[in-house]
Amino acid sequence: MDERLEKALEFANYRATLSNQKRNIRSRMQVLQSVHHKGGSFVANEVTISFISSIIAAGKKSAIIVDTKDNPVEIENLQEFQTLLIDAYQQASNEYKVQMDKIKRARNIKQIMDW
């Protein structure tokens, strides 16, 4: 095989592997961001955290929040809920950063796989 083509195909394979590995890391982050609280399903993302923080800033201590399944969920202690969301978000984003940093430096498939 033409060496130029061989190198290009190897690079294509590396890019496909890298792209899939990034999706693996993102889907792991989604799992870590999933929060179940008071019977409701929530995602600990920027939107949810900001929304809860806004309600707290408006002086509310409890509220009815609509979850990802469109169910109204009574949150009696918003502060506690906010802490739960922030903890989940931080754990997920820390994990995301650590794993992304690892593969960012990987220049070939062997390095992506830690071989």
Added chain:
Amino acid sequence: MSDSVKQEESGICMFAYNNDQLDYVQFAHIAAGYIKAHMKNKNTCLITDKGTYGWLKDSIDSKWHSTCFDHVVITEEPTVNNPRRHFDSPWSEFTAPFYNNNKDQVFSYTPFEKTLLIDTDYIVKNNFYDYIFDTDIPVSMHRTARYLEHQLPYINEITLSDGGVNHWWSTVVYFDQSQESKMFFDLWTHVKDNWDYYHLLYQFPPALFRTDFCVSIAAHIMNGFNENNFIHDFLGIPLVNMDQKDDLIEIQDINSWVLLSHNRQEQWKNILTKKIDTNLHIMNKRALSRHTPTIIEKLQEAIYE
């Protein structure tokens, strides 16, 4: 709640009936070892038959067995032989009997008030499922799945037929001992007993008895013949499936596995993928068998420490 009082509050159950091709009881010990390594609710129960249990006693170290399982329930030997075609990579295939016709009886077999039933080829590499034991949810299963390159499942794993009802996965089933759970399992048994009728009604191929189809019909009925959310879907998190044509390449440590993903559309393409801390449904059982000694060695290092 049901009339019977269970021995323990929470735990994980799995069925293992060996055949002449696959050592399910060995897989069960791996799955249980992972539960012990990662979950807070880690009481475990093996449901098996006398023959398989005899093989377990001969083939598995007693310390390892008692580390992995807190309870063993011995059932009648399964009688319905459900032959299933397996692949081991795209280049090798074999047929083996698959005994799954009493999975619906787990409601009475379980020694736990709150039970997570997992298949023996399901590897739990994190504590995701612990949250559900703190809820009042009666029944939960995964509604969606993805394969190693995040592809959607096959069409008949999304809906039972073209335009049909949602497919739910029986690979992981959480349930409590409530009346609603009992109704779910009774319905599962009813669908099993009337398989010929339900395959015509829901338009799926009848040849292979699949518990996924039974639970999908039960979920459809209990959701009010609708896409309701009475059956909890584990926060919408998809099951991660390793297909039978994928392969397991290396066990780097107990939570870091390197796999080879086979592209079903463009079959000449295979890429490596590394799954870290991710729960995995290992459909290529032979691949799991090949790596069993390494997995057990690494698990024992982690658990016995």
